[in-house]
Amino acid sequence: MDNRVIQKREKKKAITVLIVEDQRLNRLILREMLSPEYNVLEAGDGRQALEVLANNKGKVNAILLDLIMPVMDGYGFMEAIRETEAANLPIIVLTGEMNPDIENKVLMDGAWDYITKPYQPLILLSRLKNAIARSQMGMLRQIRHMAEHDALTGLYNREKFFSETRRIIDDYPDVTFAFLRIDIDQFSLINSFWGNSEGDRLINHMASAVKLVEDRFPICTFGRINADVFCVCLPFDEDYLSLIVEDAKNDLRSYNENYIIKATFGVYVVTNPKEPVAIMFEKASMAARQCKGRYNSYIGHYTQAMEDRLKWEQEIANQMQHALDEGQFIPWIQPKYHLSSEKPCGGEALVRWDHPSKGILSPGLFVPVFERNGFITKLDYNLWGRVCALLRGWKDKGYDPHPISVNISRIDMYNPNIVGLICGLTEKYGISAELLNLELTESAYMDNPDQMKRTVEELKERGFTILMDDFGSGYSSLNTLKEIPVDILKIDMNFLQDSGDGKRSEIILASTVSMADQMEMPVIVEGVETLEQAEFLKSIGCGYVQGYYYGRPMPVGQYQSLMEATWIKG
Numbered sequence: 001m002d003n004r005v006i007q008k009r010e011k012k013k014a015i016t017v018l019i020v021e022d023q024r025l026n027r028l029i030l031r032e033m034l035s036p037e038y039n040v041l042e043a044g045d046g047r048q049a050l051e052v053l054a055n056n057k058g059k060v061n062a063i064l065l066d067l068i069m070p071v072m073d074g075y076g077f078m079e080a081i082r083e084t085e086a087a088n089l090p091i092i093v094l095t096g097e098m099n100p101d102i103e104n105k106v107l108m109d110g111a112w113d114y115i116t117k118p119y120q121p122l123i124l125l126s127r128l129k130n131a132i133a134r135s136q137m138g139m140l141r142q143i144r145h146m147a148e149h150d151a152l153t154g155l156y157n158r159e160k161f162f163s164e165t166r167r168i169i170d171d172y173p174d175v176t177f178a179f180l181r182i183d184i185d186q187f188s189l190i191n192s193f194w195g196n197s198e199g200d201r202l203i204n205h206m207a208s209a210v211k212l213v214e215d216r217f218p219i220c221t222f223g224r225i226n227a228d229v230f231c232v233c234l235p236f237d238e239d240y241l242s243l244i245v246e247d248a249k250n251d252l253r254s255y256n257e258n259y260i261i262k263a264t265f266g267v268y269v270v271t272n273p274k275e276p277v278a279i280m281f282e283k284a285s286m287a288a289r290q291c292k293g294r295y296n297s298y299i300g301h302y303t304q305a306m307e308d309r310l311k312w313e314q315e316i317a318n319q320m321q322h323a324l325d326e327g328q329f330i331p332w333i334q335p336k337y338h339l340s341s342e343k344p345c346g347g348e349a350l351v352r353w354d355h356p357s358k359g360i361l362s363p364g365l366f367v368p369v370f371e372r373n374g375f376i377t378k379l380d381y382n383l384w385g386r387v388c389a390l391l392r393g394w395k396d397k398g399y400d401p402h403p404i405s406v407n408i409s410r411i412d413m414y415n416p417n418i419v420g421l422i423c424g425l426t427e428k429y430g431i432s433a434e435l436l437n438l439e440l441t442e443s444a445y446m447d448n449p450d451q452m453k454r455t456v457e458e459l460k461e462r463g464f465t466i467l468m469d470d471f472g473s474g475y476s477s478l479n480t481l482k483e484i485p486v487d488i489l490k491i492d493m494n495f496l497q498d499s500g501d502g503k504r505s506e507i508i509l510a511s512t513v514s515m516a517d518q519m520e521m522p523v524i525v526e527g528v529e530t531l532e533q534a535e536f537l538k539s540i541g542c543g544y545v546q547g548y549y550y551g552r553p554m555p556v557g558q559y560q561s562l563m564e565a566t567w568i569k570g
Contacts, residue, residue: 061089091111092128112135181268183229184261220233220235264299332554349387438466490525
């Protein structure tokens with residue numbers, strides 16, 4: 001037989017029909033009629049049919065159901081199937097009685113069609129085929145709906161919302177649209193306090209409020225982007241936007257009297273209809289961030305300053321990989337000083353971008369962007385390698401250089417192979433681990449204390465010196481110090497003076513230095529900018545300092561000239 005014929009028959013037989021009929025002869029007749037086109041399963045009553053469905057989940061495409069059967073009749077079966085995964089299967093009722101009342105009842109109970117005995121093969125097969133086709137079309141619509149809509153709220157999901165927003169903006173070129181982002185401040189706490197079910201109830205409550213914009217603007221779009229984030233795109237009407245915010249404030253205020261629920265709104269008036277919707281969302285998100293953590297501040301508007309910052313971020317993001325490949329990111333070094341002798345005793349490597357057209361760029365202009373987009377891991381690894389190369393070069397010239405410290409970002413610490421990467425660099429350049437000190441911020445320890453502890457212990461076993469940077473900036477500083485075996489503390493003097501009470505800051509700093517001394521742990525105070533600060537630090541026994549009073553970050557050549565006199569040449 002032709003293979004194409006065989007394949008065609010096999011394809012048709014992928015559809016399975018369940019016959020539920022207590023009379024064996026009737027089942028045999030139906031099987032003979034159906035078997036050329038379909039796989040056939042049989043059951044002698046409703047209860048057996050439920051068992052067959054349970055044992056063949058997802059495999060049955062339609063049911064031919066007799067009404068009068070022992071154990072469980074057709075009516076009982078249709079009631080029972082509503083509680084199963086097969087509830088939406090097409091059911092065609094087979095009965096020997098021509099009765100409009102019965103026909104109406106079974107159709108009301110969920111049957112798709114009604115056929116009387118004796119069976120007319122062509123009519124039965126035609127109706128069965130039509131029922132299966134309708135069912136499959138319904139499934140396709142359901143699958144499409146699930147792919148385009150959020151499962152919890154029924155609103156458009158991110159992808160569908162973005163595409164529909166693109167469509168209406170293109171369809172109405174003369175309309176000025178506003179892109180609105182809405183989220184609930186500290187939504188995760190609601191889940192923590194009351195559980196996920198209450199969080200879901202609040203999300204659905206918000207979704208109902210968002211859908212109300214349809215009543216005023218029939219050409220608007222709205223959707224749930226993720227978690228508690230909703231978006232709306234609608235014709236710009238400043239008065240109506242204010243009304244939306246006020247209604248939402250009042251609605252959330254009355255939602256649960258036991259908890260203050262605050263929504264934040266970010267508004268971007270679309271000035272460039274051709275820009276990607278994802279950029280519109282980012283702009284609305286930037287506007288919303290203005291309100292975060294600010295009591296009684298609910299709505300933020302996208303401004304030109306944000307536009308300029310976004311363009312700058314996009315510009316440097318476009319250039320970052322090329323800049324890395326071309327070696328434009330270079331190390332500058334800020335020296336560290338032994339306070340009693342006031343002689344340099346090492347340094348901290350800080351990155352600079354030697355931009356071909358903009359000159360030397362400080363890290364504050366690009367590092368925060370790289371931290372957000374993940375490029376910081378590549379930049380850090382590049383800088384570590386360049387510092388190792390510098391140390392190797394100085395060793396090759398016969399110098400015995402002081403250690404240089406490099407910063408390890410919080411994102412770097414999520415890499416399970418971080419120890420291997422750092423050790424690989426020291427091995428590649430043939431330098432000892434003692435020459436490359438590693439600075440980790442206290443906040444990095446607090447993110448995942450157990451992982452940080454394991455990583456620090458492993459690095460120390462390999463011979464690296466670990467500095468805890470920004471000690472005192474976290475909320476669990478002493479506990480962190482107790483749990484994580486660091487070698488050196490770094491304290492930012494400016495942080496301790498942020499309180500405005502200089503005397504209290506001095507007491508805290510003096511106590512910290514004394515505590516570290518008892519633990520035989522050196523302290524480096526950075527941010528030292530005046531003689532008075534240096535004198536105070538001497539008076540409390542601080543060992544090391546770093547700051548503009550002693551030395552600013554400087555190019556490598558300048559640092560080498562400063563240090564050569566202190567390096568012992570072999």
